[in-house]
Amino acid sequence: MSRTKTLYTCRECGASFPKWAGQCADCGAWNTLEEGVAVAQKKALAPRFAGYAGDAAAAIRSLAEVEPGHTRRSATGLPELDRVLGGGLVQGSVVLIGGDPGIGKSTLLIQALASLSEQMPALYVSGEESAEQIGMRARRLDLPAEKLRLLTETCVEHTLALAVKERPAVMVMDSIQTFYSEQLQSAPGSVAQVRESAAQLVRFAKQTGTSLFLVGHVTKEGALAGPRVLEHMVDTVLYFEGEAGSQIRLVRAIKNRFGAVNELGVFAMTDKGLREVSNPSAIFLSRHQQEVAGSAILVTREGTRPLLVEVQALVDQSPLGNPRRVALGLEQNRLAMLLAVLHRHGGIGMFDQDVFLNVVGGVRVTETAADLPVLLSVLSSFRDRPLPQGLAAFGEVGLAGEIRPVPSGEDRVREAAKHGFSRILLPEANRPRKAVKGIEVVPVRRLSEALDILGQ
Ligand code: TYD
Ligand code: MG
Numbered sequence: 001m002s003r004t005k006t007l008y009t010c011r012e013c014g015a016s017f018p019k020w021a022g023q024c025a026d027c028g029a030w031n032t033l034e035e036g037v038a039v040a041q042k043k044a045l046a047p048r049f050a051g052y053a054g055d056a057a058a059a060i061r062s063l064a065e066v067e068p069g070h071t072r073r074s075a076t077g078l079p080e081l082d083r084v085l086g087g088g089l090v091q092g093s094v095v096l097i098g099g100d101p102g103i104g105k106s107t108l109l110i111q112a113l114a115s116l117s118e119q120m121p122a123l124y125v126s127g128e129e130s131a132e133q134i135g136m137r138a139r140r141l142d143l144p145a146e147k148l149r150l151l152t153e154t155c156v157e158h159t160l161a162l163a164v165k166e167r168p169a170v171m172v173m174d175s176i177q178t179f180y181s182e183q184l185q186s187a188p189g190s191v192a193q194v195r196e197s198a199a200q201l202v203r204f205a206k207q208t209g210t211s212l213f214l215v216g217h218v219t220k221e222g223a224l225a226g227p228r229v230l231e232h233m234v235d236t237v238l239y240f241e242g243e244a245g246s247q248i249r250l251v252r253a254i255k256n257r258f259g260a261v262n263e264l265g266v267f268a269m270t271d272k273g274l275r276e277v278s279n280p281s282a283i284f285l286s287r288h289q290q291e292v293a294g295s296a297i298l299v300t301r302e303g304t305r306p307l308l309v310e311v312q313a314l315v316d317q318s319p320l321g322n323p324r325r326v327a328l329g330l331e332q333n334r335l336a337m338l339l340a341v342l343h344r345h346g347g348i349g350m351f352d353q354d355v356f357l358n359v360v361g362g363v364r365v366t367e368t369a370a371d372l373p374v375l376l377s378v379l380s381s382f383r384d385r386p387l388p389q390g391l392a393a394f395g396e397v398g399l400a401g402e403i404r405p406v407p408s409g410e411d412r413v414r415e416a417a418k419h420g421f422s423r424i425l426l427p428e429a430n431r432p433r434k435a436v437k438g439i440e441v442v443p444v445r446r447l448s449e450a451l452d453i454l455g456q
Pocket of ligand 2: 102105106107128174
Protein backbone atom coordinates (compact mmCIF):
# COMPACT_ATOMS: atom_id res chain seq x y z
CA MET A 1 0.00 0.00 0.00
CA SER A 2 1.37 3.37 -0.87
CA ARG A 3 1.82 5.90 1.91
CA THR A 4 -0.76 8.61 2.19
CA LYS A 5 0.46 11.70 0.42
CA THR A 6 1.18 14.74 2.52
CA LEU A 7 0.72 18.30 1.45
CA TYR A 8 2.07 21.49 2.95
CA THR A 9 -0.55 24.17 3.30
CA CYS A 10 0.04 27.84 4.05
CA ARG A 11 -1.67 28.96 7.23
CA GLU A 12 -2.11 32.46 5.87
CA CYS A 13 -3.39 32.04 2.33
CA GLY A 14 -4.29 28.34 2.07
CA ALA A 15 -2.06 27.59 -0.91
CA SER A 16 -0.67 24.05 -0.85
CA PHE A 17 2.64 22.65 -2.01
CA PRO A 18 4.07 19.14 -2.28
CA LYS A 19 7.29 20.20 -0.49
CA TRP A 20 8.01 22.22 2.60
CA ALA A 21 9.63 25.62 2.21
CA GLY A 22 10.41 28.43 4.61
CA GLN A 23 8.43 30.92 2.62
CA CYS A 24 5.07 30.51 0.96
CA ALA A 25 5.60 30.98 -2.76
CA ASP A 26 2.09 32.29 -3.12
CA CYS A 27 1.66 35.00 -0.49
CA GLY A 28 5.26 35.39 0.61
CA ALA A 29 4.60 34.76 4.33
CA TRP A 30 7.42 33.11 6.28
CA ASN A 31 7.15 29.92 8.31
CA THR A 32 3.50 29.37 7.59
CA LEU A 33 3.61 26.03 5.75
CA GLU A 34 2.11 23.18 7.76
CA GLU A 35 1.97 19.53 7.06
CA GLY A 36 -1.43 18.03 6.25
CA VAL A 37 -2.97 15.00 4.62
CA ALA A 38 -3.69 15.31 0.93
CA VAL A 39 -7.29 14.42 0.28
CA ALA A 40 -7.67 12.47 -2.96
CA GLN A 41 -9.38 14.77 -5.38
CA LYS A 42 -12.59 13.30 -6.70
CA LYS A 43 -13.15 13.64 -10.40
CA ALA A 44 -14.97 16.88 -10.99
CA LEU A 45 -18.68 16.26 -11.27
CA ALA A 46 -19.86 16.84 -14.78
CA PRO A 47 -22.23 19.78 -14.65
CA ARG A 48 -25.80 18.68 -15.32
CA PHE A 49 -27.59 21.97 -15.33
CA ALA A 50 -29.62 21.42 -18.48
CA GLY A 51 -33.26 21.29 -17.55
CA TYR A 52 -32.28 21.10 -13.88
CA ALA A 53 -32.49 17.32 -14.04
CA GLY A 54 -30.68 15.16 -11.55
CA ASP A 55 -31.02 14.27 -7.92
CA ALA A 56 -29.61 17.42 -6.37
CA ALA A 57 -33.08 18.84 -5.87
CA ALA A 58 -33.96 15.93 -3.60
CA ALA A 59 -31.51 17.17 -1.01
CA ILE A 60 -32.82 20.72 -0.91
CA ARG A 61 -35.86 21.26 1.24
CA SER A 62 -37.96 24.09 2.48
CA LEU A 63 -36.98 25.16 5.96
CA ALA A 64 -40.56 24.64 7.13
CA GLU A 65 -40.36 20.96 6.22
CA VAL A 66 -37.40 20.30 8.45
CA GLU A 67 -38.57 18.48 11.55
CA PRO A 68 -36.93 19.87 14.64
CA GLY A 69 -34.44 17.13 15.46
CA HIS A 70 -34.93 15.53 18.76
CA THR A 71 -31.66 16.06 20.60
CA ARG A 72 -31.11 13.38 23.17
CA ARG A 73 -29.39 14.67 26.26
CA SER A 74 -27.89 12.72 29.11
CA ALA A 75 -27.20 14.00 32.59
CA THR A 76 -23.51 13.81 33.46
CA GLY A 77 -24.14 13.47 37.17
CA LEU A 78 -22.70 16.96 37.65
CA PRO A 79 -25.56 19.46 37.28
CA GLU A 80 -23.09 22.35 36.99
CA LEU A 81 -21.48 20.68 33.97
CA ASP A 82 -24.92 19.93 32.51
CA ARG A 83 -25.75 23.60 32.85
CA VAL A 84 -22.78 24.78 30.76
CA LEU A 85 -23.51 22.08 28.18
CA GLY A 86 -26.97 23.59 27.78
CA GLY A 87 -28.88 21.00 29.82
CA GLY A 88 -26.89 17.77 29.54
CA LEU A 89 -24.59 16.04 27.11
CA VAL A 90 -26.04 15.86 23.59
CA GLN A 91 -25.72 12.54 21.82
CA GLY A 92 -23.11 12.68 19.04
CA SER A 93 -21.78 16.07 20.09
CA VAL A 94 -18.10 16.93 20.33
CA VAL A 95 -17.08 18.97 23.36
CA LEU A 96 -13.65 20.54 23.73
CA ILE A 97 -12.51 21.29 27.28
CA GLY A 98 -9.57 23.65 27.47
CA GLY A 99 -7.60 24.77 30.48
CA ASP A 100 -4.19 25.11 32.08
CA PRO A 101 -2.37 21.92 33.02
CA GLY A 102 -3.31 20.78 36.53
CA ILE A 103 -6.52 22.76 36.71
CA GLY A 104 -8.66 19.60 37.00
CA LYS A 105 -9.80 18.66 33.50
CA SER A 106 -9.02 14.96 33.93
CA THR A 107 -10.67 14.96 37.34
CA LEU A 108 -13.85 16.55 36.00
CA LEU A 109 -14.10 14.17 33.08
CA ILE A 110 -13.41 11.00 35.02
CA GLN A 111 -16.14 12.03 37.47
CA ALA A 112 -18.59 12.77 34.67
CA LEU A 113 -17.70 9.63 32.75
CA ALA A 114 -18.00 7.36 35.78
CA SER A 115 -21.50 8.67 36.30
CA LEU A 116 -22.39 8.39 32.61
CA SER A 117 -21.06 4.82 32.52
CA GLU A 118 -23.99 3.82 34.74
CA GLN A 119 -26.37 4.72 31.91
CA MET A 120 -24.38 3.97 28.75
CA PRO A 121 -21.13 2.38 27.56
CA ALA A 122 -18.31 4.81 28.32
CA LEU A 123 -14.66 4.79 27.29
CA TYR A 124 -11.84 6.87 28.73
CA VAL A 125 -8.81 7.12 26.46
CA SER A 126 -5.74 8.59 28.09
CA GLY A 127 -2.56 9.48 26.30
CA GLU A 128 -1.09 11.17 29.36
CA GLU A 129 -1.51 9.01 32.40
CA SER A 130 -0.99 5.32 32.96
CA ALA A 131 -3.90 3.02 33.70
CA GLU A 132 -2.61 2.68 37.29
CA GLN A 133 -2.64 6.42 37.84
CA ILE A 134 -6.17 6.72 36.55
CA GLY A 135 -7.29 3.73 38.58
CA MET A 136 -5.76 5.17 41.74
CA ARG A 137 -7.50 8.47 41.19
CA ALA A 138 -10.87 6.83 40.56
CA ARG A 139 -10.51 4.78 43.73
CA ARG A 140 -9.54 7.81 45.77
CA LEU A 141 -12.60 9.64 44.48
CA ASP A 142 -14.83 6.64 45.27
CA LEU A 143 -16.09 6.50 41.72
CA PRO A 144 -18.11 3.56 40.43
CA ALA A 145 -15.48 1.91 38.24
CA GLU A 146 -17.05 -1.38 37.14
CA LYS A 147 -18.57 -0.17 33.92
CA LEU A 148 -16.07 2.50 32.94
CA ARG A 149 -13.74 1.21 30.22
CA LEU A 150 -10.20 2.45 29.99
CA LEU A 151 -7.60 2.60 27.23
CA THR A 152 -4.11 4.09 27.25
CA GLU A 153 -3.12 4.86 23.71
CA THR A 154 -1.79 7.75 21.67
CA CYS A 155 -2.38 6.65 18.09
CA VAL A 156 -5.68 7.90 16.72
CA GLU A 157 -6.06 5.15 14.16
CA HIS A 158 -5.53 2.41 16.79
CA THR A 159 -7.91 4.13 19.17
CA LEU A 160 -10.64 4.37 16.57
CA ALA A 161 -10.15 0.77 15.46
CA LEU A 162 -10.64 -0.34 19.08
CA ALA A 163 -13.52 2.08 19.63
CA VAL A 164 -15.38 0.68 16.63
CA LYS A 165 -15.29 -2.75 18.34
CA GLU A 166 -16.04 -1.42 21.82
CA ARG A 167 -18.92 0.81 20.65
CA PRO A 168 -18.92 3.39 23.43
CA ALA A 169 -21.75 5.93 23.55
CA VAL A 170 -19.49 8.47 25.19
CA MET A 171 -15.75 8.78 24.93
CA VAL A 172 -13.10 11.03 26.47
CA MET A 173 -9.77 11.76 24.75
CA ASP A 174 -7.30 13.08 27.32
CA SER A 175 -5.60 15.07 25.84
CA ILE A 176 -5.80 15.84 22.15
CA GLN A 177 -2.21 17.11 22.18
CA THR A 178 -0.86 13.66 23.00
CA PHE A 179 -2.54 11.93 20.07
CA TYR A 180 -0.95 11.46 16.68
CA SER A 181 -2.09 10.22 13.33
CA GLU A 182 0.05 7.71 11.45
CA GLN A 183 -0.58 9.66 8.29
CA LEU A 184 1.61 12.55 9.36
CA GLN A 185 5.26 12.65 10.27
CA SER A 186 5.23 15.67 12.54
CA ALA A 187 5.43 15.23 16.30
CA PRO A 188 2.33 14.85 18.50
CA GLY A 189 1.17 18.24 19.72
CA SER A 190 2.06 20.04 16.50
CA VAL A 191 -0.71 21.99 14.87
CA ALA A 192 -0.91 19.57 11.95
CA GLN A 193 -1.20 16.54 14.24
CA VAL A 194 -3.76 18.12 16.53
CA ARG A 195 -5.87 19.16 13.58
CA GLU A 196 -5.70 15.81 11.81
CA SER A 197 -6.33 13.78 14.99
CA ALA A 198 -9.29 15.96 15.91
CA ALA A 199 -10.69 15.79 12.39
CA GLN A 200 -10.65 11.98 12.46
CA LEU A 201 -12.23 11.89 15.90
CA VAL A 202 -14.94 14.37 14.97
CA ARG A 203 -15.75 12.35 11.87
CA PHE A 204 -16.01 9.23 14.02
CA ALA A 205 -18.31 10.97 16.51
CA LYS A 206 -20.61 12.30 13.81
CA GLN A 207 -20.83 9.05 11.90
CA THR A 208 -21.41 6.82 14.91
CA GLY A 209 -23.39 9.18 17.15
CA THR A 210 -20.78 8.87 19.90
CA SER A 211 -20.52 11.82 22.26
CA LEU A 212 -16.93 12.92 22.50
CA PHE A 213 -15.00 15.01 25.01
CA LEU A 214 -11.64 16.32 23.83
CA VAL A 215 -9.27 17.68 26.45
CA GLY A 216 -7.03 20.48 25.20
CA HIS A 217 -4.19 22.11 27.05
CA VAL A 218 -3.93 25.81 26.75
CA THR A 219 -0.61 27.14 25.53
CA LYS A 220 1.32 29.84 27.33
CA GLU A 221 -0.30 32.45 25.11
CA GLY A 222 -3.69 31.28 26.36
CA ALA A 223 -4.85 29.69 23.13
CA LEU A 224 -5.88 26.10 22.64
CA ALA A 225 -3.16 24.27 20.71
CA GLY A 226 -2.53 26.00 17.45
CA PRO A 227 -4.26 29.13 16.30
CA ARG A 228 -7.75 28.14 17.37
CA VAL A 229 -7.59 25.17 15.03
CA LEU A 230 -9.95 23.10 17.09
CA GLU A 231 -12.64 25.54 18.07
CA HIS A 232 -14.45 25.60 14.75
CA MET A 233 -14.39 21.82 14.39
CA VAL A 234 -16.30 21.01 17.55
CA ASP A 235 -19.84 21.71 18.73
CA THR A 236 -19.04 23.06 22.16
CA VAL A 237 -15.98 24.75 23.62
CA LEU A 238 -15.64 24.90 27.38
CA TYR A 239 -12.86 26.62 29.28
CA PHE A 240 -11.85 25.47 32.70
CA GLU A 241 -10.41 28.30 34.77
CA GLY A 242 -9.28 28.95 38.28
CA GLU A 243 -7.03 31.20 40.29
CA ALA A 244 -3.74 29.80 41.49
CA GLY A 245 -4.08 28.93 45.16
CA SER A 246 -7.85 29.03 45.10
CA GLN A 247 -10.14 26.02 45.29
CA ILE A 248 -12.74 27.56 43.05
CA ARG A 249 -12.91 26.29 39.47
CA LEU A 250 -15.10 27.85 36.82
CA VAL A 251 -16.26 26.10 33.67
CA ARG A 252 -17.35 28.55 31.03
CA ALA A 253 -19.01 27.86 27.67
CA ILE A 254 -17.32 29.87 24.90
CA LYS A 255 -19.18 28.29 22.02
CA ASN A 256 -22.18 26.00 22.14
CA ARG A 257 -24.25 24.77 19.24
CA PHE A 258 -26.70 23.24 21.70
CA GLY A 259 -27.16 25.94 24.28
CA ALA A 260 -26.34 29.42 25.51
CA VAL A 261 -22.78 30.65 25.72
CA ASN A 262 -21.33 32.48 28.71
CA GLU A 263 -23.03 29.96 30.93
CA LEU A 264 -20.95 29.35 34.02
CA GLY A 265 -20.49 26.23 36.11
CA VAL A 266 -18.87 26.59 39.51
CA PHE A 267 -16.90 23.86 41.26
CA ALA A 268 -14.59 23.62 44.22
CA MET A 269 -11.54 21.32 44.10
CA THR A 270 -11.48 19.27 47.28
CA ASP A 271 -9.50 16.23 48.35
CA LYS A 272 -12.45 14.17 47.11
CA GLY A 273 -12.36 15.66 43.62
CA LEU A 274 -14.52 18.40 42.21
CA ARG A 275 -17.54 19.34 44.26
CA GLU A 276 -20.31 21.45 42.90
CA VAL A 277 -21.04 24.88 44.24
CA SER A 278 -24.74 25.31 43.71
CA ASN A 279 -24.91 28.71 45.35
CA PRO A 280 -21.91 30.52 43.87
CA SER A 281 -22.97 34.00 44.97
CA ALA A 282 -22.02 33.04 48.49
CA ILE A 283 -18.36 32.43 47.62
CA PHE A 284 -17.75 35.56 45.58
CA LEU A 285 -18.81 37.80 48.42
CA SER A 286 -16.20 38.32 51.07
CA ARG A 287 -18.48 39.30 53.90
CA HIS A 288 -16.57 41.93 55.78
CA GLN A 289 -16.84 42.10 59.54
CA GLN A 290 -17.36 45.80 59.28
CA GLU A 291 -17.94 48.17 56.39
CA VAL A 292 -14.86 48.89 54.32
CA ALA A 293 -14.23 51.64 51.85
CA GLY A 294 -13.76 50.73 48.20
CA SER A 295 -16.00 47.67 48.18
CA ALA A 296 -19.25 47.46 46.20
CA ILE A 297 -21.54 44.52 45.50
CA LEU A 298 -22.46 43.96 41.90
CA VAL A 299 -25.30 41.80 40.61
CA THR A 300 -23.96 40.41 37.36
CA ARG A 301 -25.24 37.65 35.15
CA GLU A 302 -23.38 34.64 33.88
CA GLY A 303 -25.36 32.97 31.14
CA THR A 304 -28.82 32.61 32.56
CA ARG A 305 -27.82 32.87 36.18
CA PRO A 306 -27.61 36.06 38.24
CA LEU A 307 -24.51 36.20 40.37
CA LEU A 308 -23.44 38.48 43.18
CA VAL A 309 -19.81 39.50 43.15
CA GLU A 310 -17.77 42.02 45.03
CA VAL A 311 -15.84 44.74 43.20
CA GLN A 312 -12.98 46.31 45.10
CA ALA A 313 -11.26 49.53 44.25
CA LEU A 314 -8.18 51.16 45.64
CA VAL A 315 -7.59 54.78 44.77
CA ASP A 316 -4.31 56.21 45.95
CA GLN A 317 -2.16 59.28 45.38
CA SER A 318 0.10 58.46 42.43
CA PRO A 319 3.84 59.05 42.50
CA LEU A 320 3.86 58.81 38.70
CA GLY A 321 3.28 61.49 36.13
CA ASN A 322 1.04 59.08 34.31
CA PRO A 323 -1.14 57.49 37.02
CA ARG A 324 -1.94 53.81 36.77
CA ARG A 325 -5.31 52.36 35.80
CA VAL A 326 -5.35 48.65 36.57
CA ALA A 327 -8.48 46.51 36.22
CA LEU A 328 -8.46 42.80 37.06
CA GLY A 329 -11.53 40.87 35.97
CA LEU A 330 -12.89 43.89 34.15
CA GLU A 331 -11.95 45.66 30.99
CA GLN A 332 -9.22 48.24 31.40
CA ASN A 333 -10.53 50.61 28.72
CA ARG A 334 -13.94 50.61 30.31
CA LEU A 335 -12.41 51.77 33.59
CA ALA A 336 -10.72 54.67 31.83
CA MET A 337 -14.00 55.57 30.17
CA LEU A 338 -15.93 55.42 33.45
CA LEU A 339 -13.39 57.67 35.16
CA ALA A 340 -13.87 60.20 32.35
CA VAL A 341 -17.66 60.06 32.82
CA LEU A 342 -17.20 60.52 36.56
CA HIS A 343 -15.16 63.63 35.95
CA ARG A 344 -17.38 65.14 33.29
CA HIS A 345 -20.77 64.35 34.85
CA GLY A 346 -19.93 63.92 38.51
CA GLY A 347 -17.31 66.65 38.74
CA ILE A 348 -14.79 64.32 40.38
CA GLY A 349 -11.36 64.09 38.78
CA MET A 350 -8.70 61.49 39.59
CA PHE A 351 -5.87 62.72 37.41
CA ASP A 352 -3.27 62.41 40.15
CA GLN A 353 -4.55 59.11 41.54
CA ASP A 354 -3.67 55.50 40.79
CA VAL A 355 -6.85 53.45 40.40
CA PHE A 356 -6.76 49.69 40.99
CA LEU A 357 -9.84 47.58 40.49
CA ASN A 358 -10.39 43.92 41.24
CA VAL A 359 -13.30 41.51 41.06
CA VAL A 360 -13.13 39.18 44.06
CA GLY A 361 -12.82 35.43 43.50
CA GLY A 362 -11.20 35.53 40.08
CA VAL A 363 -14.48 36.14 38.26
CA ARG A 364 -14.34 37.95 34.94
CA VAL A 365 -17.17 40.38 34.37
CA THR A 366 -17.68 41.31 30.74
CA GLU A 367 -21.08 42.96 30.88
CA THR A 368 -21.82 46.64 31.23
CA ALA A 369 -23.97 46.15 34.34
CA ALA A 370 -20.74 46.50 36.30
CA ASP A 371 -20.37 50.20 35.41
CA LEU A 372 -22.38 51.67 38.25
CA PRO A 373 -20.92 49.48 41.03
CA VAL A 374 -17.42 50.09 39.65
CA LEU A 375 -17.88 53.85 39.94
CA LEU A 376 -19.36 53.48 43.41
CA SER A 377 -16.41 51.42 44.62
CA VAL A 378 -13.90 53.83 43.08
CA LEU A 379 -15.60 56.78 44.67
CA SER A 380 -15.93 55.04 48.00
CA SER A 381 -12.20 54.37 48.06
CA PHE A 382 -11.37 57.88 46.87
CA ARG A 383 -13.41 59.41 49.68
CA ASP A 384 -12.41 56.68 52.11
CA ARG A 385 -16.06 56.33 53.00
CA PRO A 386 -17.71 52.89 52.96
CA LEU A 387 -20.91 52.35 51.03
CA PRO A 388 -23.98 51.69 53.18
CA GLN A 389 -24.19 48.12 54.39
CA GLY A 390 -26.63 45.82 52.61
CA LEU A 391 -26.38 47.76 49.36
CA ALA A 392 -26.06 46.08 45.97
CA ALA A 393 -26.06 47.76 42.55
CA PHE A 394 -26.04 47.23 38.82
CA GLY A 395 -26.47 49.41 35.72
CA GLU A 396 -24.68 50.60 32.64
CA VAL A 397 -23.27 54.13 32.66
CA GLY A 398 -23.55 55.99 29.36
CA LEU A 399 -21.13 58.63 28.10
CA ALA A 400 -23.78 61.28 28.66
CA GLY A 401 -23.89 60.39 32.36
CA GLU A 402 -27.17 58.49 32.06
CA ILE A 403 -27.78 55.16 33.78
CA ARG A 404 -28.94 52.68 31.18
CA PRO A 405 -30.90 49.48 31.69
CA VAL A 406 -29.38 46.00 31.39
CA PRO A 407 -31.13 42.66 30.69
CA SER A 408 -32.94 40.66 33.41
CA GLY A 409 -33.30 43.45 35.95
CA GLU A 410 -35.90 41.65 38.00
CA ASP A 411 -33.88 38.43 38.30
CA ARG A 412 -30.99 40.45 39.63
CA VAL A 413 -33.13 42.18 42.23
CA ARG A 414 -34.46 38.81 43.40
CA GLU A 415 -30.97 37.33 43.64
CA ALA A 416 -29.84 40.27 45.79
CA ALA A 417 -32.91 39.90 48.02
CA LYS A 418 -32.24 36.17 48.36
CA HIS A 419 -28.80 36.91 49.74
CA GLY A 420 -30.08 39.30 52.33
CA PHE A 421 -29.34 42.63 50.68
CA SER A 422 -31.73 45.31 51.85
CA ARG A 423 -31.23 48.01 49.18
CA ILE A 424 -30.48 47.92 45.51
CA LEU A 425 -29.45 50.76 43.23
CA LEU A 426 -30.56 50.16 39.65
CA PRO A 427 -31.43 51.91 36.39
CA GLU A 428 -34.92 53.44 36.40
CA ALA A 429 -35.88 51.33 33.38
CA ASN A 430 -35.00 48.14 35.29
CA ARG A 431 -37.35 48.87 38.19
CA PRO A 432 -39.35 45.67 38.83
CA ARG A 433 -43.08 45.98 38.17
CA LYS A 434 -43.97 44.43 41.48
CA ALA A 435 -42.14 45.09 44.70
CA VAL A 436 -39.70 42.33 45.64
CA LYS A 437 -40.02 41.24 49.24
CA GLY A 438 -37.31 42.26 51.65
CA ILE A 439 -35.46 44.71 49.45
CA GLU A 440 -35.78 48.43 48.87
CA VAL A 441 -35.42 49.38 45.22
CA VAL A 442 -33.67 52.67 44.49
CA PRO A 443 -34.04 53.56 40.81
CA VAL A 444 -31.73 56.19 39.28
CA ARG A 445 -31.66 57.91 35.89
CA ARG A 446 -28.39 59.78 36.02
CA LEU A 447 -25.02 59.31 37.64
CA SER A 448 -25.45 62.51 39.64
CA GLU A 449 -28.65 61.09 41.20
CA ALA A 450 -26.82 57.97 42.27
CA LEU A 451 -24.08 60.05 43.88
CA ASP A 452 -26.65 62.25 45.66
CA ILE A 453 -28.53 59.29 47.07
CA LEU A 454 -25.39 57.80 48.55
CA GLY A 455 -24.18 61.17 49.77
CA GLN A 456 -20.77 60.38 48.28
P1 TYD B 1 -6.04 17.05 36.93
O1 TYD B 1 -7.45 16.65 36.76
O2 TYD B 1 -5.01 15.98 36.78
O3 TYD B 1 -5.66 18.27 35.99
P2 TYD B 1 -5.53 18.37 34.42
O4 TYD B 1 -6.08 17.13 33.83
O5 TYD B 1 -6.35 19.59 34.07
O6 TYD B 1 -4.11 18.58 34.11
O7 TYD B 1 -5.96 17.74 38.35
C1 TYD B 1 -4.78 17.80 38.99
C2 TYD B 1 -4.82 18.67 40.22
O8 TYD B 1 -5.97 18.56 40.99
C3 TYD B 1 -3.67 18.27 41.06
O9 TYD B 1 -2.88 19.41 41.28
C4 TYD B 1 -4.24 17.74 42.30
C5 TYD B 1 -5.64 18.26 42.34
N1 TYD B 1 -6.62 17.32 42.90
C6 TYD B 1 -7.21 17.57 44.10
O10 TYD B 1 -6.92 18.57 44.75
N2 TYD B 1 -8.13 16.69 44.59
C7 TYD B 1 -8.47 15.56 43.93
O11 TYD B 1 -9.32 14.80 44.41
C8 TYD B 1 -7.85 15.30 42.67
C9 TYD B 1 -8.18 14.09 41.88
C10 TYD B 1 -6.93 16.21 42.18
MG1 MG C 1 -4.99 15.64 32.85
